[in-house]
Amino acid sequence: MSRPPSAAQRRVIDAADPVTGRLRGTEAQLAALVRRGLAFRHPRPPHDHFLTAAGHRLREAGPTAPPPPPRSAPPGEDSKVFAARVGGEEAAPDSGPERLREVHSAWQGLLELRRMTNPDGSVDRPCGWERSHLVRAAALALEAAGHPPEGPDTPGYRVRATPQPEAVAVHGPDGTLLRACALTLERAGWQTGEHTDPRTRARYLLASPRRA
Numbered sequence: 001m002s003r004p005p006s007a008a009q010r011r012v013i014d015a016a017d018p019v020t021g022r023l024r025g026t027e028a029q030l031a032a033l034v035r036r037g038l039a040f041r042h043p044r045p046p047h048d049h050f051l052t053a054a055g056h057r058l059r060e061a062g063p064t065a066p067p068p069p070p071r072s073a074p075p076g077e078d079s080k081v082f083a084a085r086v087g088g089e090e091a092a093p094d095s096g097p098e099r100l101r102e103v104h105s106a107w108q109g110l111l112e113l114r115r116m117t118n119p120d121g122s123v124d125r126p127c128g129w130e131r132s133h134l135v136r137a138a139a140l141a142l143e144a145a146g147h148p149p150e151g152p153d154t155p156g157y158r159v160r161a162t163p164q165p166e167a168v169a170v171h172g173p174d175g176t177l178l179r180a181c182a183l184t185l186e187r188a189g190w191q192t193g194e195h196t197d198p199r200t201r202a203r204y205l206l207a208s209p210r211r212a
Helices: 007-014 026-034 055-061 096-116 129-132 134-144 175-187
Strands: 038-039 049-051 158-161 168-171 190-196 203-209
Touching: 007 026, 007 055, 026 038, 026 049, 049 055, 049 096, 055 096, 096 129, 096 134, 129 134, 134 168, 134 175, 134 190, 134 203, 168 175, 175 190, 175 203
Parallel strands: none
Antiparallel strands: 038 049, 158 168, 168 203, 190 203
16 A cells, blocks of 8 residues: 555544444445455445455554544445344343344455455354454354344353454353254364353353354
């Protein structure tokens, strides 16, 4: 990259979704970021734009200018940043068609991030971003597969951090859901094992991203 992005382009980068790198901006801004190698246009409808590995590095380096003031979302556009359901949230997002589309788009974006950042271009193995965001990455895999997260009044999975490096705990109301979650995570490139909490005797999964 011969020169830094413009202030307007930098604001688009800084406002990218922290999970998927999905971008919002004008067609001209997005096309300019693609030419610079900082973004790519997803080949599948709705053809959203996402940060490349270089774009993620630039964003994580921190903004070079004050962030833009909050703006109102256009009609039909959700102004909230996407976050995968980890389970147990007090205020859960709507689980309707719009949420399903957001989750699907986020998962497709993550697969593309794997393709672009894994040295061999593999999409069946977690990438560096997932290893540094374990809870959110595991939760996205589970939600994208259609598993129900725990709600205020409904049973489901809960993903939580653990003291172990590169491992998360997945809790569920019964063994059936735990086994289904284990199968989903294994298909998504994670290693899982079922354990028993020594205090509560409850069963839970310990999951880690597979390296090879």
